Amino acid sequence: MAMLFEPYTIRNLTLKNRIAMAPMCMYSCLEEDGMAGDWHRVHYASRAVGQAGLIILEATAVQPQGRISPQDLGIWGDDHIEGLRSITSLIHQHGAAAGIQLAHAGRKSEVEGPIQAPSAIAFSNDYQTPVEMSREEIRETVLAFVEASKRADKAGFDLLEIHAAHGYLINEFLSPLSNRRTDEYGGSAENRYRFLREIIDGVRAIWQGPLFVRISAEDYSEGGMTAELYTEMAVWMKEQGVDLVDVSSGALVPAPIHPYPGYQVPFAETIRQGAAIQTGAVGLITNGMQAEEILQNKRADLILLGRELLRDPYWPYRAARELHTEIDPPVQYSRGWTYK
Template sequence: MSILFSPITIGGVSLKNRIVMSPMGMNACKAEDGKVTNWHKIHYASRAVGQVGLIMVEATAVTRDGRTDPDDLGIWEDGQISGLQELVTIVHEQGAKIGMQLCHGGRKSKIPGKIMAPSAIPYDESSVVPEEMTEEQIHEVILAFKESARRAKQAGFDVLELHAAHGYLLNQFLSPLSNKREDNYGGNPEKRYQFLKEIIHEIKKVWDGALFVRISATDYHPEGCSIDDYVFYGNLMKKQGVHLMDCSSGWVVPPKFPEKPGPGYQVPFAAQIKKEVQIPTAAVGMITSGFQAEEILVQGHSDLIFIGQELLRDPYWPRRAAKELNVSIEAPPSYEYIWNK
């Protein structure tokens, strides 16, 4: 029996297989209102029809000012809940579970107006210099994450993921490259974790479902965070009740990879976190075939496989992976006569 197509339960959420649609920025909202459009309903539902076990919706802004782009999906106000409920219903009807990734862009926000960050350091030479956040602003963003989690629960999502990777605000607090604060939110790894710690603590008051955190397991910089730092952070997350660490890498500063990334280049991060923290992990990044995904799971490197760009190319990637592995999988009822031929 294929591990990729075997069920698993994480954080009380049972998935029919280990295939997850990775959250990706879709930039598909209209009029800067952050609301679900018909495009979202088609986009995500088609991957659910394709037998993805868990659909992770794109990075979703917890505040209007925290959007990474003007056309980002949002969850900063109650008026956005009804569209999200429709999206959840459609995906559930196709037999998949659905999660939301909560995000604040911080200094990587590309919107007019005030840009905030832990410290007044731009992402690169062409970026706007952000304002250093006051403690009052920090507490406001923590509350925004909590309120967004409440809305996600009201909309019916099965999983929440905090986007603490790729140089967005939570990642900015965790990395010494972007966090030069000398108060309770910076100065050493434990203090740099304080912002994320408080967000998780507050979210837990309103959210009792599965909670994932996406990390950048290395900054690819000698003065930045390494995988060892994320083993430390991972132990703190586990203590707080995080159910899974989704292991990506880079982009808190423009990365200088030691060599050109190749297939599965981030898998060792998921493997080390899983082994040393003893927490479920997800592998992500340049995973394109069923054989490759199965081998990652067989070797015990991760518990879930997050598929990104390959699912943009092929909404029915699970069927292709099943054919590679000689596995027969359940077909959407209307496709039964042709699905496994």
């Protein structure tokens, strides 16, 4: 059997294969209240039917002002639990594990009212200038991540991912390009990491399942973060009980990116080797042979698919054919697997 389709155990969770749906915002909460709706149920369940082993829900805001847009999913209140539970139930019915990405948009939020960041620096001229967070606001946000983790547990999620990538709040603390603070949350790498450290410690204290952190391993801008610099932070993450680093890149500052197939895989490989931690590879991975090569050569441990799963919810079946591996379809679809 191809490695892509072998079971994969991480902490106390065994996935049926190494294919994960990467978190991708759907901007589909109709009432601007963060509540999951029919779109979310159909969207995520269909990828579970398609045989992805892990479905990670989109960036889900731990505070109302932490939404990227007013249409984002939320997990800042107990009233969000029921709708999220309806999604995990559907995912589980089709044999996949359910993950959720906990997030705060920081200076890239487009909701009404003041927005927050480590420093009062706008993302670009098209964005409003954020308010520099006070220590008390930092403590409140750390607590919001912890409380969101408790709700995720009640909603039936198997896995949590902390969103520390793509220029959102935690990423803003990590990079010197967006963090100009002079207190204990700014300056040195240890200080810039402090906010994430406190979130991980708080979450890990109450969450026993697998814990991922998504990072942007390259800022693509002079003076910014690189995979080599993130390797040190990945060591700290491992020491704190993070199980896997989900390695993406970019979007902290406006900067040109020139993508090519698998362009972020070298970042995942660098961090995997340098920090001796499991990593996930994402970014223009489009076929089974490509995914298998990444795993066979120990460049990453998990394959995360984004746009490719938007284009084809049943990509795992196509990859299985490419890799001459048999996987069982849902019984309702079994007639489609007979060729007579």
